[in-house]
Amino acid sequence: MNLLKLLDSMCPDTTNAEEKDRFYSRREAFRQFGDMSKKMALAAVPVSLLSALPNVAKADTDSLIGVLNYALTLEHLEYNYYQMGLDSGVIDTAERPIFQKIRDHELAHVNFLTEVISNVLMGTPVAEPSFDFTAGGNFMPFDDYPTFLALAQAFEDTGVRAYKGQAGNVMESDVVLTAALSIHSVEARHASMVRRLRTKKGQDMTKGWITGNDYGTLPAAAAGIYAGEENVSHAGVNVVNLTGIDQDAVSEGWDEPLTMEQTLGIASLFLSS
Amino acid sequence: MKKELFKPEGLIQHTDRRAFLKMGTLSVAGAGLLLMGCKDDEDVMPPVSGGVSLGSGDVGILNYAYALEQLEAAFYAQVMMGSYFANASAEEKTIMGDLEKHERAHREFFKAALGANAIADLEVDFSSIDFSSRNSVLGAAKTFEDLGVAAYNGAGQFLESGDLLLIAGKIVSVEARHAAAIRDLINPNSADFAGDDIIDANGLERTLNFQEVLTAASTYVKTEIDFSQLPG
Incomplete structure (x- = not known):
């Protein structure tokens, strides 16, 4: 994953043949620059080069920035929580x-998304919000293990659902989609580990995967994080009926998405006003 | 442009929306320029005789997923007949039993979704796995689960249908949950569940392309798999 690959995912925002030629030749120049310095760190790409990025369709770029800023907000929340x-x-x-x-x-996700938003898509990354992880004095996570x-667990399972819900909104950029998928599976690994750890410690009976x-x-307020996860029908196929496998196991086999609105509703409990 | 309704029993054999993206001025871009986001039509190559051909377009990618799910389902079915499983801890029995059901459900789902386009059953070869050995079984499970995640993550960009992309997304995170659990069984309470061997400095999990995945899988599959018509 690198900036040069992101360039490859962009399409010229023009039907004019000459402008298209210019787009491709400029992109090729970037590619050659990248070939000379394959080991260059992401953050080390000179700003002067980035500022000369070829034009891409503005609507697409704005939409990608919006989705990535949403992801960045969640990553800020998670990073602050663990730190x-x-x-x-x-x-x-x-x-x-x-x-x-x-x-x-x-x-790493905070830094990566910030870099892509600001230096590749030429957008403005959202400012780091202020968090209240007590949710108004309801939880004492830093006093009680x-x-x-x-x-x-709540944050990781929410994160998995949030990224999944945006896949279709970034699919016009192959590289942004692939990056989002590559973050999504990392969040799922985290979720599995935290869930199983809670069970190993006798705090729950949950498995690494979500049953129904x-x-x-978890507190009743967490119900919204799991609402919809009981789904067993995909693409019109009821997999319980198809296979005879029990409902619990089939529901575990597919994770479900959350919309941006649903996710921000959950996250907003932990934003300080 | 990628908003096609998914029809379970009637997946369209080949869609040519990429023709929309065909450009007349590619020659100026020069040889070696990879147009990931603005693809030209892929070359159409005839399937080889013998073995199975995954096909092209979204059908081809679904068959690719179906092939991997066949492999995983067959593996866990065999695990549950072996002496490692018979003597495993209650926790590990639950995990293996769950994984067997999840992978079998995935396999049957893809088979139903593909309908007449589904590839035939693959012939598997697990002779390199010792099903009486915990280390051997967990090591193979780790290989299969990590491979599955990398395969879905790598293939997502080639799906034209947003509905199929979402379904792949629903499955890949479960494969990642499996992978983390298996890795934690091998090295409990360590950072291996999301280790640096598969996650880079940007916090991104590795992706593998069709050839890398099928080469890795070929150790365990006798059937020849022709993926030459897949996009990319």
């Missing part, structure tokens, strides 16, 4: 490597 958890000392020593790894990924783990719309021992 504060690690700083607070609430996490059992033996399990810190798990949350250090998750924190590292969320920070089970609460910390419960909210971590069960939110286990």
